[in-house]
Amino acid sequence: MPASPIRKLVPFADEAKARGVHVYHLNIGQPDIESPERALAALETLQTRVIAYSHSQGEAGYLEALISYYARFGIALERSNINVTTGGSEAILFALLITMNPGEEVLVPEPFYTNYNAFAQVAGVVIKPITTQVNDGFHLPSMEQIESLIGPQTKAILLCNPSNPTGTVYRREEIDGIVQIAQRHDLWILSDEVYREFVFEPREGDYQSLLQLRSEGLPHLHGADSVGTEQGTGFQHSDLAERVIMMDSISKRYSMCGARIGCLVSRNKEVMDAALRLAQARLSSPQVEQRMALAAHGMPDTYLPEIVDVYRGRRDVVFEALQAMPGVTCTRPEGAFYTIPELPIDNAERFARWLLTDFSFEGETVMVAPAAGFYATPGLGTQQIRIAFVLEEASLARAMQLLERALATYRQTML
Numbered sequence: 001m002p003a004s005p006i007r008k009l010v011p012f013a014d015e016a017k018a019r020g021v022h023v024y025h026l027n028i029g030q031p032d033i034e035s036p037e038r039a040l041a042a043l044e045t046l047q048t049r050v051i052a053y054s055h056s057q058g059e060a061g062y063l064e065a066l067i068s069y070y071a072r073f074g075i076a077l078e079r080s081n082i083n084v085t086t087g088g089s090e091a092i093l094f095a096l097l098i099t100m101n102p103g104e105e106v107l108v109p110e111p112f113y114t115n116y117n118a119f120a121q122v123a124g125v126v127i128k129p130i131t132t133q134v135n136d137g138f139h140l141p142s143m144e145q146i147e148s149l150i151g152p153q154t155k156a157i158l159l160c161n162p163s164n165p166t167g168t169v170y171r172r173e174e175i176d177g178i179v180q181i182a183q184r185h186d187l188w189i190l191s192d193e194v195y196r197e198f199v200f201e202p203r204e205g206d207y208q209s210l211l212q213l214r215s216e217g218l219p220h221l222h223g224a225d226s227v228g229t230e231q232g233t234g235f236q237h238s239d240l241a242e243r244v245i246m247m248d249s250i251s252k253r254y255s256m257c258g259a260r261i262g263c264l265v266s267r268n269k270e271v272m273d274a275a276l277r278l279a280q281a282r283l284s285s286p287q288v289e290q291r292m293a294l295a296a297h298g299m300p301d302t303y304l305p306e307i308v309d310v311y312r313g314r315r316d317v318v319f320e321a322l323q324a325m326p327g328v329t330c331t332r333p334e335g336a337f338y339t340i341p342e343l344p345i346d347n348a349e350r351f352a353r354w355l356l357t358d359f360s361f362e363g364e365t366v367m368v369a370p371a372a373g374f375y376a377t378p379g380l381g382t383q384q385i386r387i388a389f390v391l392e393e394a395s396l397a398r399a400m401q402l403l404e405r406a407l408a409t410y411r412q413t414m415l
């Protein structure tokens with residue numbers, strides 16, 4: 001199993017703290033936002049005397065809340081389309097286990113969420129990276145380039161949109177391209193949408209979920225009654241809805257990372273049957289937290305836009321600071337709460353460690369995640385770091401000052 005590149009610097013951070021150095025954590029996507037009032041209240045007023053197993057598929061009330069939630073995006077679901085999971089993490093693992101046999105391949109734009117590596121390892125599947133570039137804002141390369149990666153063992157494309165770790169929000173044309181490729185090569189589309197609402201400048205026509213790809217009415221596909229018509233594949237829309245598996249989570253949406261509640265959603269009956277069998281094997285997802293999640297879903301419609309406003313402000317602080325740093329390349333993050341800048345250094349792993357072991361300014365330093373671990377291709381991302389903007393603006397501004405100072409010192413003393 002690969003070690004998490006995000007967590008392996010933790011001992012150095014602990015040592016820095018033991019020396020009395022204050023460490024700003026830009027390395028991990030743990031939001032500092034308080035969990036919704038209603039979710040906390042549900043915990044406080046919990047009546048049960050037994051913390052019991054819940055249904056393997058999920059608690060009935062919570063499944064209904066999820067159906068209402070997706071309906072807001074024009075996505076009509078039935079209970080049988082949803083399985084509650086222990087975090088989005090379990091949904092991703094289930095999706096890989098369900099769709100692929102050991103040795104088969106899944107295409108994933110890199111840099112990608114590093115735990116995909118671990119889940120792929122468990123499922124015995126191989127990640128084939130679609131390399132994207134910092135200069136393009138990590139948007140997808142041409143469809144020809146993507147298609148050239150497809151071989152007989154390729155069975156799926158996994159997209160994270162908005163993306164952790166890049167902050168990229170894929171454009172409608174990119175998604176349509178991926179859909180056409182999936183149709184043409186008969187691939188599953190695995191869609192990680194845990195950051196769905198975290199889009200800073202929504203573009204008209206962009207998808208909020210790949211579950212919006214439906215058998216009927218796909219206006220974005222120019223009114224064609226078969227997705228493949230323009231490409232001559234002859235696939236019907238119904239095939240399309242059947243190939244999409246969506247993975248979701250309340251961890252980021254409601255700042256409830258520790259609740260461990262996510263879900264897997266598909267209109268494909270066989271997929272959902274398999275998901276339920278996996279879910280039965282692990283008995284159930286947390287019961288109490290599903291009650292909290294249910295309560296969180298009852299927050300007013302204004303709740304999430306306000307949270308996204310907060311993150312937009314943080315994004316601006318980080319991006320403007322990075323842009324002003326000499327030698328740093330960075331495009332403006334469009335969503336989620338991450339960015340990957342390229343730094344004028346020799347090795348980001350060395351730099352990230354040095355920040356914790358050797359650098360401090362006025363008793364403070366920053367912790368960042370070296371980006372190489374987010375790539376599958378060896379040698380890529382060695383000058384890049386991932387920054388999570390999950391601190392309040394004043395702390396982020398200070399952290400950016402420290403980073404700029406650290407870069408200058410590192411370049412003078414270490415290169």
Ligand SMILES: Cc1ncc(COP(=O)(O)O)c(C=O)c1O
Pocket residue numbers: 029086087088089090113160163164192194248249250251257260261262
């Ligand atoms: C892209 C992405 N997918 C899935 C997850 C897993 O989320 P959960 O806490 O629901 O397991 C994360 C968590 O950071 C993530 O960033």
